[in-house]
Amino acid sequence: MYKILLKQDLVPGIHLFRVAAPNVAKKARPGQFVVIRIDEKGERIPLTVAGWDETEGSVTIVFMEVGTTTYRLATLGMGDYITDFVGPLGLPTHIEKFGTVVCVAGGIGVALIVPIARALKKEGNKVISILGARSQNLLFWEDELGSVSHQLIVTTDDGSYARKGVVTEPLKELLESGEKVARVIAIGPSIMMKFCAKTTEPFGIKTIVSLNPIMVDGTGMCGCCRVSVGGVTKFTCVDGPDFDGHQVDWDLLFARQRIYLDEEKRSLEQWQHQSAFVSE
Numbered sequence: 595m596y597k598i599l600l601k602q603d604l605v606p607g608i609h610l611f612r613v614a615a616p617n618v619a620k621k622a623r624p625g626q627f628v629v630i631r632i633d634e635k636g637e638r639i640p641l642t643v644a645g646w647d648e649t650e651g652s653v654t655i656v657f658m659e660v661g662t663t664t665y666r667l668a669t670l671g672m673g674d675y676i677t678d679f680v681g682p683l684g685l686p687t688h689i690e691k692f693g694t695v696v697c698v699a700g701g702i703g704v705a706l707i708v709p710i711a712r713a714l715k716k717e718g719n720k721v722i723s724i725l726g727a728r729s730q731n732l733l734f735w736e737d738e739l740g741s742v743s744h745q746l747i748v749t750t751d752d753g754s755y756a757r758k759g760v761v762t763e764p765l766k767e768l769l770e771s772g773e774k775v776a777r778v779i780a781i782g783p784s785i786m787m788k789f790c791a792k793t794t795e796p797f798g799i800k801t802i803v804s805l806n807p808i809m810v811d812g813t814g815m816c817g818c819c820r821v822s823v824g825g826v827t828k829f830t831c832v833d834g835p836d837f838d839g840h841q842v843d844w845d846l847l848f849a850r851q852r853i854y855l856d857e858e859k860r861s862l863e864q865w866q867h868q869s870a871f872v873s874e
């Protein structure tokens with residue numbers, strides 16, 4: 595059982611847990627994830643490690659409420675326990691001295707990219723970060739990302755804060771400005787990662803994306819997280835989650851992410867109905 599040491603509500607629908615998991619904290623690297631199960635009847639879901647503290651033996655996860663498991667997870671608080679917290683899984687993000695690296699984060703992607711940007715900066719890279727959110731009230735960890743970047747550009751889709759627009763606009767301008775960018779790392783909603791890759795493609799700049807297909811076991815056994823990269827089938831949980839964004843078959847990814855939409859909707863309705871019944 596894994597105790598929740600701290601809970602923070604970052605913005606509406608997005609929460610942070612610091613969880614006591616010393617064995618995961620000992621081995622975690624930027625870009626890796628854990629598979630959690632709330633209780634014995636719960637489903638397994640993958641969540642990226644947003645931070646870890648080897649001395650405290652804790653791992654930080656940040657999650658967004660999108661369906662049954664993440665809504666249920668959000669009902670837990672400090673002092674509660676999670677039954678399974680397996681990891682670290684997946685390949686760590688490749689870190690070396692590339693030169694200038696642009697880290698692009700959309701929405702919850704900021705929590706996932708901070709450890710990567712920190713490691714890149716520590717390795718001697720110049721880190722330029724672009725952080726985007728739909729609106730100011732959904733923006734978080736601006737200071738955290740700023741502190742591990744040499745330059746930070748912030749956008750909101752609706753213009754309620756900082757620059758109005760989407761992350762691909764400053765990304766394109768940066769590439770056109772003549773800044774010698776060695777690599778782009780984009781993490782966020784799949785559609786955002788696809789368009790970041792489309793933006794960098796004409797410039798021939800290697801672009802790494804962190805894919806988020808549906809996963810079950812997270813160990814390469816079930817095939818559920820199958821994606822196609824450069825025409826080759828890859829399992830995201832063991833071959834990724836980082837892949838070359840120019841090689842990803844995005845249409846296949848989008849289609850596979852939607853496979854269980856009806857079941858997910860029914861499951862959420864059933865859970866909401868049961869919780870309303872229990873609270874009456």
Ligand SMILES: Cc1cc2nc3c(=O)[nH]c(=O)nc-3n(C[C@H](O)[C@H](O)[C@H](O)COP(=O)(O)OP(=O)(O)OC[C@H]3O[C@@H](n4cnc5c(N)ncnc54)[C@H](O)[C@@H]3O)c2cc1C
Binds near residue numbers: 656662665702859
């Ligand atoms: C390697 C990896 C790392 C991830 N890291 C994080 C993280 O750090 N924080 C976080 O909030 N989420 C992360 N995700 C996504 C997270 O696993 C899903 O949001 C979660 O499984 C949804 O479960 P649910 O039961 O709440 O919703 P479901 O009922 O399963 O789904 C509800 C909605 O979310 C969509 N969805 C389901 N699974 C995924 C998925 N894997 N990715 C994107 N959308 C999905 C469905 O299409 C549906 O629209 C990660 C996914 C992967 C593969």
Ligand code: FES
Binds near residue numbers: 808809810831
């Ligand atoms: S989640 Fe089962 S093979 Fe990747």
